[in-house]
Amino acid sequence: MVSVGVLVRFEAKPDKVDEVEALLRALVAQVQREESTNAWFGFRLGPTTFGVFHAFADEAGREAHLAAAGEAMRATASELFTEAPAVDHVDIVSTKLRS
Numbered sequence: 001m002v003s004v005g006v007l008v009r010f011e012a013k014p015d016k017v018d019e020v021e022a023l024l025r026a027l028v029a030q031v032q033r034e035e036s037t038n039a040w041f042g043f044r045l046g047p048t049t050f051g052v053f054h055a056f057a058d059e060a061g062r063e064a065h066l067a068a069a070g071e072a073m074r075a076t077a078s079e080l081f082t083e084a085p086a087v088d089h090v091d092i093v094s095t096k097l098r099s
Contacts, residue, residue, distance in 0.1 A: 002038045002055040002092050004062050008073075009051040010085035020050055020080050027052075030069070036061030039097060048082075055092060062089070 012020040024042030031040040031054075039055040056062040077084060 002057055002095055002097070004057075004059055005039075005053060005055040005090045005092055006062060006066065007051065007053050007088045007090055008085050009045070009049070010077075010080075011082045012048045012050060012080060013082055014048055016080045017048055023076070023080070024050065024052065027069070031065075034065060034068070036064050055095070 010020075021044070027042065028040065031037050036056055037054055038057060038061075039053075041053045042050070043052070044050050054062070054065060056065065073085065
């Protein structure tokens with residue numbers, strides 16, 4: 001069961017769109033190794049707008065993920081994004097997950 005999540009939205013610099021998409025494709029391998037991440041989605045909302053959604057069983061899992069993945073994202077943020085990513089902590093009120 002999942003109870004908490006993180007929604008992150010970011011705007012890629014126009015000349016960095018391909019790099020941002022490649023980053024999201026590469027990050028899935030790291031996330032697959034994380035025991036605390038129950039669901040993870042990298043997505044595109046528009047020509048330069050991207051995001052990720054993560055879901056966790058509890059707050060400890062969310063914090064563990066943010067500590068690990070957040071560092072990687074912060075290291076490349078100024079190079080790839082027009083501004084700092086918008087990070088929202090969410091409470092999950094209902095789910096449907098397939099295993």
